[in-house]
Amino acid sequence: MAEVKLNATVLSKVEIAPGLIVLRVRPEEQIKEFKPGQFTTLGLPGSAPRFEIADPEEEAPPPDKMIRRAYSISSASEKTDYLEFYITLIRSGSLTPRLFALKEGDPLFVAPKITGVFTLDEAPHESNLIMVATGTGLAPYMSMIRSIFSKQTHRKYAIIHGARHSWDLGYRAELETLAEYFPTFAYQPIISRPDKEHTPWNGPKGYVQDQWKSGAVGKKWGFKPDASNSCVFLCGAPAMVEDMLTILASEGFKEHKKKDPGNVFVERFW
Numbered sequence: 314m315a316e317v318k319l320n321a322t323v324l325s326k327v328e329i330a331p332g333l334i335v336l337r338v339r340p341e342e343q344i345k346e347f348k349p350g351q352f353t354t355l356g357l358p359g360s361a362p363r364f365e366i367a368d369p370e371e372e373a374p375p376p377d378k379m380i381r382r383a384y385s386i387s388s389a390s391e392k393t394d395y396l397e398f399y400i401t402l403i404r405s406g407s408l409t410p411r412l413f414a415l416k417e418g419d420p421l422f423v424a425p426k427i428t429g430v431f432t433l434d435e436a437p438h439e440s441n442l443i444m445v446a447t448g449t450g451l452a453p454y455m456s457m458i459r460s461i462f463s464k465q466t467h468r469k470y471a472i473i474h475g476a477r478h479s480w481d482l483g484y485r486a487e488l489e490t491l492a493e494y495f496p497t498f499a500y501q502p503i504i505s506r507p508d509k510e511h512t513p514w515n516g517p518k519g520y521v522q523d524q525w526k527s528g529a530v531g532k533k534w535g536f537k538p539d540a541s542n543s544c545v546f547l548c549g550a551p552a553m554v555e556d557m558l559t560i561l562a563s564e565g566f567k568e569h570k571k572k573d574p575g576n577v578f579v580e581r582f583w
């Protein structure tokens with residue numbers, strides 16, 4: 314028996330592409346107020362089964378050891394009946410193979426505390442927002458967009474989302490719909506392995522860095538986003554984050570630090 318109580322239930326688990334799930338969980342207790350962009354901790358005991366296609370563990374963890382990891386919340390902050398997460402399978406990992414084996418109605422641990430500083434709090438109210446993500450780094454932006462888009466209509470928004478294949482572009486339909494209806498919203502997915510597509514991909518090819526450098530956000534907005542009018546959020550693979558920081562610094566942007574404010578906000582997943 315795990316020492317920590319499994320205090321939440323899986324409401325739904327949708328495998329949107331091989332190795333990518335959108336997981337909705339309902340905590341037993343009332344969800345505490347949170348800010349879009351924040352994260353919480355999910356956990357399962359070592360005794361929980363692993364997803365069938367995951368790598369076998371070299372050494373199994375003790376059955377009652379709670380394996381915990383941080384996950385950004387992708388649901389809107391007004392949603393008080395469930396929390397949603399966008400999770401990628403790490404086949405050799407400890408927790409994700411167990412999360413992928415969950416079924417509707419299964420119990421899991423969700424930390425009651427929701428925390429993190431990757432929020433819109435310190436982005437000036439008048440700034441336009443550019444959100445750059447690779448893979449599941451999109452999760453915090455889904456919460457931001459779902460929570461504030463309809464309320465903060467004075468800004469322009471852009472999401473640049475990079476993935477290997479088009480089928481790995483989670484939430485694409487929702488984001489394309491928003492972009493279709495609202496000229497203030499630029500959704501720019503880019504894929505790095507177009508040669509593997511089943512039907513030809515006519516969108517941008519390469520990495521999110523290429524998409525930023527192409528100036529496509531400015532073309533959609535009708536003016537060039539720069540350090541005086543926009544904030545940039547970076548979330549996902551560390552190599553992308555470091556690369557984007559260098560590119561942005563050469564354009565006059567600066568990483569935000571608590572004691573040294575800037576206009577680039579960063580979340581590193583590992």
Ligand SMILES: Cc1cc2nc3c(=O)[nH]c(=O)nc-3n(C[C@H](O)[C@H](O)[C@H](O)COP(=O)(O)OP(=O)(O)OC[C@H]3O[C@@H](n4cnc5c(N)ncnc54)[C@H](O)[C@@H]3O)c2cc1C
Binds near residue numbers: 352410580
């Ligand atoms: C603040 C924060 C928020 C996070 N939010 C999310 C989220 O919304 N969705 C999500 O899928 N993960 C997220 N993560 C990563 C998550 O906490 C775990 O590290 C990840 O799920 C792997 O757990 P694991 O036990 O299966 O692998 P582990 O056994 O812990 O192996 C970890 C290794 O897996 C790799 N890795 C970790 N995360 C990823 C990833 N997303 N993509 C590719 N490789 C990765 C790295 O090489 C890392 O060293 C977040 C991490 C942090 C710190």
